[in-house]
Amino acid sequence: MDIIQIVIIGIIASILYMIIKEVNASFAFLLVVTTGIMIFLAVISQIGTIFQLLESLGTKANVDGMYMKTILKIIGIAYIAELGANITKDAGLNSVAAKIELAGKIFILLLAIPIISAVVETILRFVSTV
Numbered sequence: 001m002d003i004i005q006i007v008i009i010g011i012i013a014s015i016l017y018m019i020i021k022e023v024n025a026s027f028a029f030l031l032v033v034t035t036g037i038m039i040f041l042a043v044i045s046q047i048g049t050i051f052q053l054l055e056s057l058g059t060k061a062n063v064d065g066m067y068m069k070t071i072l073k074i075i076g077i078a079y080i081a082e083l084g085a086n087i088t089k090d091a092g093l094n095s096v097a098a099k100i101e102l103a104g105k106i107f108i109l110l111l112a113i114p115i116i117s118a119v120v121e122t123i124l125r126f127v128s129t130v
Contacts, residue, residue: 006039032090040083047079067115074108081105 013035021028051072058068081104085097 006042009035009038029091033087036083036087036090067118070111070115074111077104077107077111081107 013031017028017031020031054072055068058065081100085100085104088094088097088100
C-alpha cells in the first residue's frame with residue numbers, strides 16, 4: 001500500500017469520524033482506532049525493510065550487534081509509544097497519553113545506558129592517550 005492509499009484512507013476516516021461522532025461517539029472512536037491499526041499494519045512491512053537495512057549497515061560498519069539491536073529496540077519503543085499516546089489523545093485522555101510518552105522515554109533511556117557508557121568510555125580512552 002503506498003502513501004496515496006494511506007492518505008485516502010485517513011481522509012475518508014476523518015470525514016466519517018466527523019459525521020459519526022455526533023450520532024455515536026463510541027463508534028466514532030472505534031473507527032479512529034481501527035483506521036490507525038489499518039495504517040500501522042500497512043506500513044509494518046516497510047518498517048521491517050528499514051530494520052533489515054539498518055542491520056546490514058551495522059554489519060558492514062563492524063558495529064557490535066548488541067548496539068544495533070538496542071538502537072532498533074529504541075526506534076520501536078519510540079513508534080509504539082507515539083502510536084499509543086496518539087490513540088489515547090484521540091480518546092480525550094491527554095493525561096494518560098503523557099504517561100505513555102513518559103514511559104516510552106524512560107524505557108528508551110534504560111536501553112540507551114550501555115550505548116552512552118560505551119561512548120563515554122571511548123571518549124575517556126581517547127582523551128587519556130592524547
